Amino acid sequence: MYGLFAVFWKELADNFGSRRFLLLFILICLIGVFTAYLSSQAIMAKPEETPTEFLFLRLFTSYSRSLPSFVSFLSLFAPLLGIIFGFDAINSEHSRGTISLVLSQPLFRDSLINGKFLSGLATIALIFVSILLIVLGLELHMLGILPEGAELSRLAVFFLMSVIYAGFYLSLGILFSVLFRRTTTSALTSIAVWFFFTFFLYMFANVIADYVSPITKEVTEEVILKHTQVQNMIMRISPMTLYGETVNVVLNPSVRTLGLVFPAETRELIPTPLSLSQSLMIVWPQIVTLIALMLICFAISYVVFMKQEIRSV
Amino acid sequence: MKWVVETTDLSKFYDGIKAVERLNLRIKEGEIYGLLGPNGAGKTTTILMLLGLTEPTSGKALVYGYNSTTEPLKVKRVTGYLPENVGFYEDLTARETLRYIARLNGIPDKRSSSRIDELLKVVGLHEVADWEVGKFSRGMRQRLGIAAVLVKDPKFVILDEPTSGIDPEGARHILELIRKMSREQNITVLLSSHLLYQVQRICDRVGIVSEGHLVAEGSVDQLGRETAGESRAILEVQVEDLKPELLDSIRRIEGVREVSSSADILSIKCDRDLRREISKVIVDSGTLPLQIRSRDYTLEEIYIRYFQRG
Ligand SMILES: Nc1ncnc2c1ncn2[C@@H]1O[C@H](COP(=O)(O)OP(=O)(O)OP(=O)(O)O)[C@@H](O)[C@H]1O
Numbered sequence: 001m002y003g004l005f006a007v008f009w010k011e012l013a014d015n016f017g018s019r020r021f022l023l024l025f026i027l028i029c030l031i032g033v034f035t036a037y038l039s040s041q042a043i044m045a046k047p048e049e050t051p052t053e054f055l056f057l058r059l060f061t062s063y064s065r066s067l068p069s070f071v072s073f074l075s076l077f078a079p080l081l082g083i084i085f086g087f088d089a090i091n092s093e094h095s096r097g098t099i100s101l102v103l104s105q106p107l108f109r110d111s112l113i114n115g116k117f118l119s120g121l122a123t124i125a126l127i128f129v130s131i132l133l134i135v136l137g138l139e140l141h142m143l144g145i146l147p148e149g150a151e152l153s154r155l156a157v158f159f160l161m162s163v164i165y166a167g168f169y170l171s172l173g174i175l176f177s178v179l180f181r182r183t184t185t186s187a188l189t190s191i192a193v194w195f196f197f198t199f200f201l202y203m204f205a206n207v208i209a210d211y212v213s214p215i216t217k218e219v220t221e222e223v224i225l226k227h228t229q230v231q232n233m234i235m236r237i238s239p240m241t242l243y244g245e246t247v248n249v250v251l252n253p254s255v256r257t258l259g260l261v262f263p264a265e266t267r268e269l270i271p272t273p274l275s276l277s278q279s280l281m282i283v284w285p286q287i288v289t290l291i292a293l294m295l296i297c298f299a300i301s302y303v304v305f306m307k308q309e310i311r312s313v
Numbered sequence: 314m315k316w317v318v319e320t321t322d323l324s325k326f327y328d329g330i331k332a333v334e335r336l337n338l339r340i341k342e343g344e345i346y347g348l349l350g351p352n353g354a355g356k357t358t359t360i361l362m363l364l365g366l367t368e369p370t371s372g373k374a375l376v377y378g379y380n381s382t383t384e385p386l387k388v389k390r391v392t393g394y395l396p397e398n399v400g401f402y403e404d405l406t407a408r409e410t411l412r413y414i415a416r417l418n419g420i421p422d423k424r425s426s427s428r429i430d431e432l433l434k435v436v437g438l439h440e441v442a443d444w445e446v447g448k449f450s451r452g453m454r455q456r457l458g459i460a461a462v463l464v465k466d467p468k469f470v471i472l473d474e475p476t477s478g479i480d481p482e483g484a485r486h487i488l489e490l491i492r493k494m495s496r497e498q499n500i501t502v503l504l505s506s507h508l509l510y511q512v513q514r515i516c517d518r519v520g521i522v523s524e525g526h527l528v529a530e531g532s533v534d535q536l537g538r539e540t541a542g543e544s545r546a547i548l549e550v551q552v553e554d555l556k557p558e559l560l561d562s563i564r565r566i567e568g569v570r571e572v573s574s575s576a577d578i579l580s581i582k583c584d585r586d587l588r589r590e591i592s593k594v595i596v597d598s599g600t601l602p603l604q605i606r607s608r609d610y611t612l613e614e615i616y617i618r619y620f621q622r623g
Pocket residue numbers: 309327330331332333350351352353354355356357358359397507
């Protein structure tokens with residue numbers, strides 16, 4: 001156990017001292033502050049148009065004309081956060097020749113990889129907590145509001161899901177750092193996967209959906225529905241979709257279904273807000289899948305690493 | 314007799330290619346054992362198997378009776394290892410590096426700090442203890458490596474090529490350090506090297522590996538006698554004027570086995586010390602012996618012999 005702790009604290013100190021941490025921290029905080037600032041300005045400009053319920057949560061999901069919402073920013077940047085703290089976890093130890101130094105000490109081999117994973121998660125969690133606190137302070141100052149109890153618990157779930165989402169890419173980065181000896185290869189491969197999930201999968205899903213249920217001129221609702229269903233199904237391979245759907249439901253207590261909702265239906269829905277557990281019921285498959293993806297990636301890197309030969313070159 | 318290291322038919326194949334084959338190695342408590350062999354002989358592979366850092370294809374390795382493959386942690390608790398081309402975290406200072414290693418061994422900072430100070434003095438790095446390792450020279454890194462090995466207070470130390478890439482003076486210093494720690498703290502040492510004449514001074518016993526096999530083992534003297542075979546001594550004689558007849562008359566002396574010459578130096582292999590008889594023959598032939606030197610079998614000759622045979 002002491003081995004794990006020693007690695008964890010050393011890596012945490014390394015992470016916090018690193019330039020990449022500083023850079024990301026500043027970047028993400030700026031995004032947080034800007035989006036929160038702009039959305040609260042929008043609220044202040046037309047206070048009568050905004051429902052007062054769950055005002056605080058709205059700050060994260062609402063978007064102004066000039067800027068997308070904080071959540072969509074995060075779904076784009078959180079993966080980079082994970083990748084940056086993971087992509088060179090193991091192979092940099094190989095190339096520096098420090099791995100034999102560490103693994104010739106009496107600690108289980110998995111302590112190294114576990115310690116690195118946990119310290120990466122802790123670093124990411126700390127970044128997210130600071131953003132939440134900064135936004136909180138900003139809102140208190142600008143609008144004079146504090147989140148209510150219900151909002152706080154939803155924020156906590158949002159926070160956890162964001163950490164897990166970034167954690168998936170962290171374990172993906174670690175996996176590539178175990179598989180590839182060169183840090184440039186592992187970095188590029190991680191970025192490629194992120195790129196695929198973020199940009200290509202959408203086009204890919206569209207093409208398949210068009211093929212399965214082509215949208216022609218005389219389109220029926222059924223066809224559109226099927227089209228969307230196919231598209232959603234494919235999109236759900238992507239952690240980004242899983243995260244987006246989860247967070248959307250968790251931060252919007254009024255959202256009752258996922259996917260396409262026809263205008264006719266919406267009008268009939270009375271927007272009574274759901275309780276947190278009701279919201280979670282809607283997205284639990286997404287939550288479980290996201291956690292599973294993270295754990296699978298980590299498990300593979302774990303298994304491969306345990307069998308690797310430790311030879312300094 | 315309890316062995317510190319005991320391997321039985323230890324073998325390692327990489328995709329069917331032999332790195333180490335049926336190696337039976339035994340190291341006694343308190344001795345300095347030199348594992349010698351050319352590049353690619355299988356020294357590092359052997360060491361990695363002893364530490365459980367790679368799995369043997371067959372056979373087994375015991376260190377202090379612990380199986381290296383199934384109980385690597387117990388082995389590593391008593392064994393210090395200096396890898397070849399050891400690397401350090403460039404942005405940690407020497408002191409921080411040692412502290413991290415102590416923590417990995419479960420030694421709390423309170424207990425390790427005085428030992429670390431002491432070790433830094435022993436290896437001569439106390440003045441640069443708070444420099445980042447990134448600024449260290451090769452020799453300083455190697456000395457830091459030795460300090461790192463000693464942090465856990467090991468009973469057994471494995472040093473893979475401890476002097477490679479270090480100037481002769483630095484190498485001498487490091488070897489002296491190794492000998493001192495072995496003698497003063499009764500630490501058993503296994504060191505690997507391909508620079509035999511450099512390490513022979515401090516080794517109680519050497520094992521020569523070639524292509525994954527242990528081809529010879531014993532003290533340097535023992536191996537020397539074996540190499541020499543029948544003849545016991547080699548004399549090197551420098552003469553004033555070397556004539557071919559002289560070679561013949563020396564060959565006729567009883568007890569001389571072999572005579573060869575290069576420039577004005579004669580190299581004579583003989584059964585016993587024939588210095589007296591040989592100088593007489595030289596003087597009788599009308600020239601003068603300028604210098605007569607009796608030469609030991611250096612490890613290098615041993616080495617060459619076993620390598621040529623392998
Ligand atoms: N990962 C590997 N895959 C395949 N072959 C390997 C691997 N590692 C080592 N070998 C081979 O095993 C043999 C023994 O290598 P080893 O590193 O043990 O030699 P060595 O005696 O330590 O040499 P050196 O003096 O150069 O350090 C070599 O022929 C090498 O090519």
